[in-house]
Amino acid sequence: MFKELDPILHSQLRLAVMSLLISVKEAEFTFIKEKTNATAGNLSVQVQKLKDAGYIEVIKQFKDNYPQTTCKVTPEGVKAFEAYVQALQQYLKV
Amino acid sequence: MSQTEKFSAVESLALIESMINKAQNKYSENGTLYLLWGWVVFLCAVLHYGLLTFTELGKSASLVWLLTLLAMAYQLYYIITQQKKAKVKNYTDEIIGYVWMVFGICMGLVTLIISQLGTWQLLYAFILLFYGMPTFLTGAIMRFNPLKIGGLLCWTLSVCSVFVQGREIILLLIPAVLGAWIIPGYLLRAKFKNSNNG
Numbered sequence: 001m002f003k004e005l006d007p008i009l010h011s012q013l014r015l016a017v018m019s020l021l022i023s024v025k026e027a028e029f030t031f032i033k034e035k036t037n038a039t040a041g042n043l044s045v046q047v048q049k050l051k052d053a054g055y056i057e058v059i060k061q062f063k064d065n066y067p068q069t070t071c072k073v074t075p076e077g078v079k080a081f082e083a084y085v086q087a088l089q090q091y092l093k094v
Numbered sequence: 095m096s097q098t099e100k101f102s103a104v105e106s107l108a109l110i111e112s113m114i115n116k117a118q119n120k121y122s123e124n125g126t127l128y129l130l131w132g133w134v135v136f137l138c139a140v141l142h143y144g145l146l147t148f149t150e151l152g153k154s155a156s157l158v159w160l161l162t163l164l165a166m167a168y169q170l171y172y173i174i175t176q177q178k179k180a181k182v183k184n185y186t187d188e189i190i191g192y193v194w195m196v197f198g199i200c201m202g203l204v205t206l207i208i209s210q211l212g213t214w215q216l217l218y219a220f221i222l223l224f225y226g227m228p229t230f231l232t233g234a235i236m237r238f239n240p241l242k243i244g245g246l247l248c249w250t251l252s253v254c255s256v257f258v259q260g261r262e263i264i265l266l267l268i269p270a271v272l273g274a275w276i277i278p279g280y281l282l283r284a285k286f287k288n289s290n291n292g
Contacts, residue, residue, distance in 0.1 A: 005103075005106075010101075010106070012101060012109065015106060015109055015110065015113075016109055016113050019109065019110040019112075019113035019114055019117075020113045020114075020116065020117045022114070023113075023114045023117040023118055023184070024117050024182050024183065024184045024185070025183040025184055025185055025188060026182070026183050027117075027181065027182040027183070028181040028182065030181055031181035031182045035113070035116045035117070036113075063178065064178070085107075085110070088103045088106050088107055091103040092103050092104065092107070
C-alpha cells in the first residue's frame, strides 16, 4: 500500500522552496525567488501556504529601513519533508 | 515555476536534488579573512625578526604584534557588514565560525598563560600548533584540500620549532601563514569569483 503524497509538498514551487530551505539555516525571500525563478506574487502565495501548514516560519522585519522577509523550516516541516521523500522512494521501488 | 502542476515521483526527486544543489553551490567563502590574517601575521613576523636582529629594541620589538589589534577591529567590522548583506545563512558557515571562535579564545588564553609561565619560544611552538587546528578543520568541513594541507604544514612546523630554539623560530610563522592562509586565501578568492560568475 502506497503512502499518499503530502499535497502541500507535492506541488512544484512549494517543493522547490522546501528543498532550498531544508539545506540552509534560513534564507531571505529574495534568495528563494532568485533560486526558484518564481514571481514574487506566486512565491508569496506558496510561502503563505507552507506557513499555514506549519512547515516553515516566516520572519518579517526591517533591515536598513527596508522590509525583509526571512524563511526557515520548522521541525514539523523537516518531518513532513522526510516523510514525503520516503513516500517518493516507495513509489520508485516499484 | 508553476505551483499547481502535478508531477511524477522521478520529477519530484530531480527537483529536490536540483534545489539542494542550488542552495549549496553558492560558495560563500571569498578568502578575505584568510588573506587579512595571513598578511598581517607575515608582516608582523618579518618586522619582529628584523627588529630583533638589526636593532637594540629587545623585548619592545614584540610590540609590532599590536598590529593584530587593527586586524581584529577590521575583522569585526567585516563580519558585521557581511552578516547584514547575507541573503542566506547556512550551517557550514555557522560551524566554521564556531571553529575559528574557539581558536581565537584558545590563542588568547595560551598567549596569556605561556607569557606568564613559559618562554616565548614555547609560545611560538604552541601558536604553530594552534594555527593548524582550525585550518585543518575548516578544510575538512569545506572539503577544501589546500586548507587541510596548510593545517598539516603548521603541525609539521610546530614539530620543527622544537629544533629551532633561537629567534629564528619567528621565521617559522612565515611558511606557516603562507601555506595555511595566504595561498588558500587566494585559491578561495578565485573559487568564489568562479562560483559567482558561473
